[in-house]
Amino acid sequence: xxxxxxxxxxxxxxxxxxxxxxxxxxxxxxxxxxxxxxxxxxxxxxxxxxxxxxxxxxxxxxxxxxxxxxxxxxxxxxxxxxxxxxxxxxxxxxxxxxxxxxxxxxxxxxxxxxxxxxxxxxxxxxxxxxxxxxxxxxxxxxxxxxxxxxxxxxxxxxxxxxxxxxxxxxxxxxxxxxxxxxxxxxxxxxxxxxxxxxxxxxxxxxxxxxxxxxxxxxxxxxxxxxxxxxxxxxxxxxxxxxxxxxxxxxxxxxxxxxxxxxxxxxxxxxxxxxxxxxxxxxxxxxx
Amino acid sequence: xxxxxxxxxxxxxxxxxxxxxxxxxxxxxxxxxxxxxxxxxxxxxxxxxxxxxxxxxxxxxxxxxxxxxxxxxxxxxxxxxxxxxxxxxxxxxxxxxxxxxxxxxxxxxxxxxxxxxxxxxxxxxxxxxxxxxxxxxxxxxxxxxxxxxxxxxxxx
Ligand SMILES: Cc1cc2nc3c(=O)[nH]c(=O)nc-3n(C[C@H](O)[C@H](O)[C@H](O)COP(=O)(O)OP(=O)(O)OC[C@H]3O[C@@H](n4cnc5c(N)ncnc54)[C@H](O)[C@@H]3O)c2cc1C
Ligand code: FES
Ligand code: FES
Numbered sequence: 001x002x003x004x005x006x007x008x009x010x011x012x013x014x015x016x017x018x019x020x021x022x023x024x025x026x027x028x029x030x031x032x033x034x035x036x037x038x039x040x041x042x043x044x045x046x047x048x049x050x051x052x053x054x055x056x057x058x059x060x061x062x063x064x065x066x067x068x069x070x071x072x073x074x075x076x077x078x079x080x081x082x083x084x085x086x087x088x089x090x091x092x093x094x095x096x097x098x099x100x101x102x103x104x105x106x107x108x109x110x111x112x113x114x115x116x117x118x119x120x121x122x123x124x125x126x127x128x129x130x131x132x133x134x135x136x137x138x139x140x141x142x143x144x145x146x147x148x149x150x151x152x153x154x155x156x157x158x159x160x161x162x163x164x165x166x167x168x169x170x171x172x173x174x175x176x177x178x179x180x181x182x183x184x185x186x187x188x189x190x191x192x193x194x195x196x197x198x199x200x201x202x203x204x205x206x207x208x209x210x211x212x213x214x215x216x217x218x219x220x221x222x223x224x225x226x227x228x229x230x231x232x233x234x235x236x237x238x239x240x241x242x243x244x245x246x247x248x249x250x251x252x253x254x255x256x257x258x259x260x261x262x263x264x265x266x267x268x269x270x271x272x273x274x275x276x277x278x279x280x281x282x283x284x285x286x287x
Numbered sequence: 288x289x290x291x292x293x294x295x296x297x298x299x300x301x302x303x304x305x306x307x308x309x310x311x312x313x314x315x316x317x318x319x320x321x322x323x324x325x326x327x328x329x330x331x332x333x334x335x336x337x338x339x340x341x342x343x344x345x346x347x348x349x350x351x352x353x354x355x356x357x358x359x360x361x362x363x364x365x366x367x368x369x370x371x372x373x374x375x376x377x378x379x380x381x382x383x384x385x386x387x388x389x390x391x392x393x394x395x396x397x398x399x400x401x402x403x404x405x406x407x408x409x410x411x412x413x414x415x416x417x418x419x420x421x422x423x424x425x426x427x428x429x430x431x432x433x434x435x436x437x438x439x440x441x442x443x
């Protein structure tokens with residue numbers, strides 16, 4: 001590490017101004033659970049490190065008529081402990097609960113998870129299934145981008161990730177999540193899936209499915225969505241959804257040594273997220 | 288150098304540190320609190336666990352200057368008036384301490400768990416110490432120790 005200067009950020013305004021002044025020579029640090037290792041391994045070598053972990057404006061989960069907004073420095077633990085993610089948004093609770101260890105969850109933030117850009121960022125598939133919007137701020141102004149497009153036009157060096165927000169779910173909509181890792185604790189997830197489904201009398205009237213670590217970055221699984229839309233969930237359609245996902249993986253991961261394993265592995269977690277949605281739809285509590 | 292002030296084990300320190308120091312470096316090299324151990328240096332083992340503003344964190348993943356204004360508890364802070372903390376006593380009695388390297392972090396993780404949840408289930412205990420690796424004991428002794436500590440802490 002060869003940091004020349006550190007700054008204890010107090011407001012969004014001054015953090016954004018500093019990021020603008022220092023251009024590519026400054027980095028922000030939130031929970032530090034990714035960046036401290038990167039600094040020590042000299043993967044990045046900023047001159048200025050700006051701590052944003054105490055900036056009030058970036059903290060907490062807010063709800064208004066239309067949206068739920070999660071401030072970028074909200075930790076995994078705060079999401080796990082929030083009442084908002086207890087019923088039909090349980091999928092995000094489950095994803096955050098399965099991150100790393102208690103120590104990592106106490107420090108790791110939702111903004112850091114997105115900004116770090118890992119294909120295995122666990123909070124991203126559920127947020128993507130919710131069709132979330134990311135707010136980025138720089139001295140040039142504010143930019144709102146859907147999480148799905150974010151990976152094609154991701155955060156710039158002078159931008160601060162302010163929050164991520166999504167529309168409040170209706171009573172007939174449910175978010176589910178599943179992760180396959182060798183150990184629950186600490187295994188950075190290899191495979192994750194999340195679905196956000198709207199039911200009307202057993203029939204799926206709207207669906208978004210997102211995956212983690214099935215591609216270079218988390219992405220929507222449109223083939224699965226197209227297959228399931230308009231159907232009801234049962235043994236046959238769950239098998240059909242697994243087949244649809246396998247077909248699109250075969251193309252995407254052609255020739256990759258991990259493909260045979262991933263083809264088998266996804267059946268377990270795709271089944272898990274759909275069965276959880278079914279349990280919700282039938283009015284039985286899964287949690 | 289950067290000036291910070293932080294409270295460690297109820298004592299206020301006002302010090303000047305190198306910008307590149309992590310919290311574990313501040314504790315061990317600046318304050319001489321060498322009870323906090325460095326194992327992996329990558330957030331995997333929990334040997335460097337301390338309690339920061341009421342929550343366990345890996346001090347190898349926190350930058351020293353980020354601890355400005357914080358309240359830190361390390362293993363040295365658990366003993367009160369010459370008496371071991373109930374969790375420390377329980378660990379010794381249960382034979383949960385072998386080589387001892389993981390123990391400072393393990394004890395702090397156990398204490399933080401019991402402070403938040405005085406009646407954890409077996410699963411909650413295992414989850415609470417899941418960020419702390421021990422190469423000696425196989426973790427069952429930690430479970431026994433935590434259950435003893437639950438009883439001691441209620442008696443206090
Ligand atoms: C042992 C261990 C286990 C882990 N397990 C998991 C796991 O199971 N699942 C998982 O998804 N992740 C896991 N992680 C990775 C990590 O904990 C997460 O990615 C976490 O969300 C990172 O957040 P942070 O606040 O610590 O980020 P930092 O380390 O503070 O920052 C990460 C990057 O994002 C940038 N950044 C952070 N916040 C902002 C912002 N608001 N605006 C702009 N840029 C920003 C930083 O500049 C840096 O480049 C693990 C890490 C460790 C060490
Ligand atoms: S030394 Fe910090 S987690 Fe291993
Ligand atoms: S007692 Fe040796 S590592 Fe735990």
